Amino acid sequence: MQKILIANRGEIALRIMRSLKEMGIQTVAIYSEADRNSPHIQYADEAICVGPPASSESYLRGAYIIEQAKKLQVDGIHPGFGFLAENATFAQQVTAAGITFIGPDPYAIEVMGSKLAAKEAVATYNIPMVPGTDRALTDSEEAIAIAKTIGFPILIKASAGGGGKGMRIVEHEEELASQMQRAISEAQAAFGDGSVFIEKYIASPRHIEIQILADKHGNVVHLFERECSIQRRHQKVIEEAPSAVLTPELRAKMGQSAVDVAKACDYVGAGTVEFLIDDALNYYFLEMNTRLQVEHPVTEMITGIDLVKEQVKVARGETLSFKQDDLTINGHALELRVYAEDPANNFLPDIGNLQSYQRPQGPGIRVDDGFEEGMDIPIYYDPMIAKLVTYAATREEAIAKMLRAIEEYNITGIQTTLEFGRYVLEHEAFVSGKFDTHFVKKHFDPAQLYEENEEEATVAALVAAQYLQKLKMQNSSGNDNLFEKQRVSKWKLNRR
Ligand code: MV4
Numbered sequence: 001m002q003k004i005l006i007a008n009r010g011e012i013a014l015r016i017m018r019s020l021k022e023m024g025i026q027t028v029a030i031y032s033e034a035d036r037n038s039p040h041i042q043y044a045d046e047a048i049c050v051g052p053p054a055s056s057e058s059y060l061r062g063a064y065i066i067e068q069a070k071k072l073q074v075d076g077i078h079p080g081f082g083f084l085a086e087n088a089t090f091a092q093q094v095t096a097a098g099i100t101f102i103g104p105d106p107y108a109i110e111v112m113g114s115k116l117a118a119k120e121a122v123a124t125y126n127i128p129m130v131p132g133t134d135r136a137l138t139d140s141e142e143a144i145a146i147a148k149t150i151g152f153p154i155l156i157k158a159s160a161g162g163g164g165k166g167m168r169i170v171e172h173e174e175e176l177a178s179q180m181q182r183a184i185s186e187a188q189a190a191f192g193d194g195s196v197f198i199e200k201y202i203a204s205p206r207h208i209e210i211q212i213l214a215d216k217h218g219n220v221v222h223l224f225e226r227e228c229s230i231q232r233r234h235q236k237v238i239e240e241a242p243s244a245v246l247t248p249e250l251r252a253k254m255g256q257s258a259v260d261v262a263k264a265c266d267y268v269g270a271g272t273v274e275f276l277i278d279d280a281l282n283y284y285f286l287e288m289n290t291r292l293q294v295e296h297p298v299t300e301m302i303t304g305i306d307l308v309k310e311q312v313k314v315a316r317g318e319t320l321s322f323k324q325d326d327l328t329i330n331g332h333a334l335e336l337r338v339y340a341e342d343p344a345n346n347f348l349p350d351i352g353n354l355q356s357y358q359r360p361q362g363p364g365i366r367v368d369d370g371f372e373e374g375m376d377i378p379i380y381y382d383p384m385i386a387k388l389v390t391y392a393a394t395r396e397e398a399i400a401k402m403l404r405a406i407e408e409y410n411i412t413g414i415q416t417t418l419e420f421g422r423y424v425l426e427h428e429a430f431v432s433g434k435f436d437t438h439f440v441k442k443h444f445d446p447a448q449l450y451e452e453n454e455e456e457a458t459v460a461a462l463v464a465a466q467y468l469q470k471l472k473m474q475n476s477s478g479n480d481n482l483f484e485k486q487r488v489s490k491w492k493l494n495r496r
Contacts, residue, residue, distance in 0.1 A: 008080030010370030132199030244433030355413030
């Protein structure tokens with residue numbers, strides 16, 4: 001492949017292009033009118049505008065993007081994540097246009113896009129699954145009978161749902177019939193597919209996912225796990241690799257299960273198999289994500305493997321250059337997602353201008369981002385500004401490095417989740433490794449962060465006022481200087 005189009009924007013477009021550049025491959029960026037000044041355009045060899053800001057009129061215009069790719073004689077399309085990444089029709093159309101889709105076949109995307117189809121596909125393998133039904137339910141009486149054998153509480157899930165959408169916990173038999181009817185009509189409205197099924201509700205699970213890589217010659221390896229339990233309303237906040245709870249034996253078993261899931265759908269490329277682990281360390285297969293994930297860097301850090309390069313090599317038809325036994329875990333990596341959201345205000349998106357923006361630096365720090373100082377964060381897309389990744393020999397050192405990186409990261413003009421990250425990283429439950437998917441709900445009290453904010457803001461305001469007074473008295477011609485100082489004190493106010 002000589003030239004690859006990246007059907008995405010921002011940080012992931014940049015991250016993909018960096019690997020392509022190292023491989024000597026030309027890059028084509030696409031952008032919407034809202035992203036005219038985005039660094040991913042500057043970085044690419046060529047760039048084309050694909051429409052107005054709304055995703056549906058730009059980044060989601062599959063047919064138009066393919067048409068443009070053909071004109072530019074592109075021979076591969078990398079979808080990144082989100083947008084068209086898990087759209088089987090798009091993958092199919094790319095292939096039909098004679099362009100290589102850098103991802104799995106449409107078949108794998110389609111099977112794994114349906115939870116029930118996924119369960120069916122893996123049924124011939126011995127993969128642990130949560131007790132429940134493996135087909136759609138419509139009859140409440142039947143559902144109640146099954147729920148009684150499983151035991152309450154149970155969880156109703158939409159087959160076409162994902163990321164927690166369309167899930168309902170049912171504690172008592174009496175609620176099941178009404179909840180099920182609601183779940184069916186909701187799923188029908190949201191996904192055009194009213195199929196729902198039930199599972200035993202695992203009350204306090206950890207969320208562990210396994211990275212896999214598969215070539216077109218039947219070779220599949222896993223690249224160990226990522227711990228993704230620290231999330232808020234299904235939005236991941238902190239990911240790490242390896243997980244503090246996996247023993248080498250459990251890791252090997254889950255790794256093999258992940259490889260089997262990939263084999264069950266003839267998977268090709270980089271994929272992620274999601275599991276839940278209960279408090280007795282039983283694990284259960286949930287679903288497979290048929291894309292490169294946001295949190296892939298932590299796996300790259302501990303394995304030394306560039307997942308984007310592997311995706312391209314596999315798409316070119318190359319055989320994986322390593323076997324399972326060649327892979328080892330080295331050190332520990334953490335990722336903090338930096339969102340333009342205000343943790344003190346229910347994580348409302350805080351869109352605006354990046355007045356100042358200075359990245360942390362030094363050994364073991366990786367920042368994957370897609371913005372520069374002075375840019376506006378558009379309202380049209382995901383509010384993630386950056387992924388802050390730290391890598392060190394041990395978990396303790398990786399945490400210390402992350403705290404240092406948060407300290408160094410200077411973002412003003414908008415509120416971010418940096419301070420929230422610090423709160424989590426300093427929390428005893430996180431440090432000890434004893435947490436589950438309910439960490440944020442259980443341990444995060446926005447009022448606490450807010451009180452700290454207010455106290456520090458008051459102090460900072462007093463210091464600033466005194467300082468201004470002093471300047472006024474000492475220096476009558478220092479207007480520029482004064483402006484600079486104001487910016488600094490504003491930074492302190494904003495930041496805490
Ligand atoms: C579950 C579960 C408990 N029991 N299934 C949420 C998203 C989707 N991928 C599956 N999810 C869950 N499925 C059973 N049988 C709890 C969750 C869940 C969850 C899973 C992973 C990460 C965060 C989560 C937050 C709430 C619920």
